[in-house]
Amino acid sequence: MALIGVFDSGVGGLSILDEALCQLPEHDYIYLADSINAPYGEKSSEWITARSLELCQYLAKQDCQVIVVACNTATAQAIEQIRHALKGIAIIGVEPGIKPAAMHSPKGIVGVLATEATLKSDKFNALLDTLTPECQFIKQAGAGLVPLIEAGQADSEAALELLAEHLEPILNAGADTLVLGCTHFPFLRRSIRKLLGERITLIDTSEAVVRQLKRQLELQQQTIEREHHGKITFLSSKDESSLLTLAKELMHADLHLHSIQARAFS
Incomplete structure (x- = not known):
């Protein structure tokens, strides 16, 4: 062991x-x-x-x-x-699962919900540069979500409202796939499904x-x-x-x- x-x-x-x-x-x-x-x-x-x-x-x-x-x-x-x-x-x-997301997105439009530091990092953007230019990535910082999860409020109304705000630009862009680019965010699955149902594929690694x-x-x-x-x-x-x-x-x-x-x- x-x-x-x-x-x-x-x-x-x-x-x-x-x-x-x-x-x-x-x-x-x-x-x-x-x-x-x-x-x-x-x-x-x-x-x-x-x-x-x-x-x-x-x-x-x-x-x-x-x-x-x-x-x-x-x-x-x-x-x-x-x-x-x-x-x-x-x-x-x-790291965010943007490669499998790009491969499996039917429309080639992928939302990436992550922290500001991850989205701005050289490592993340270098990975992004290796992927097909035909796939569009909608990057969205999930500010405020981590503290709610840390406080045991992943399924709260406050988390639901903030999540809806962060997901709006991703949905408006027509994304069919969402990368959960922070290890906290899989704990928001229930809230995401409550907002979106099954119309978007969730990717975590x-x-x-x-x-x-x-x-x-x-x-x-x-x-x-x-x-x-x-x-x-x-x-x-x-x-x-x-x-x-x-x-x-x-x-x-x-x-x-x-x-x-x-x-x-x-």
């Missing part, structure tokens, strides 16, 4: 952890939420890089064999620096990220014990009890099958 670190600015990376527990429940996990500093998307690139590196270095010191940077903003701003500093550890990032995690573990020849459920340690820089409560509310995985700890991190 491996010890896997999963880091996010807050609870968004729980969407990645949830998928990991479905595919790879036998491993041990440390989930680190830097909720006192969420959201990252409104901070400077220098701050994001320094803080992301600091937290990944902490996970490395806990003997994590693999670290998942389960934050689109941190991946966009800091993944190269993290990999350079932690060369002996497999580092897996996340949780499954693809965990497939990459699985490949890394296979390269390390980690033993697979399908009947075993590993330990999960939840760390929060703000409130570990609130993090655990939100994990139980937002995740589909049966956390009762795992040994759970929740601790403060500073």
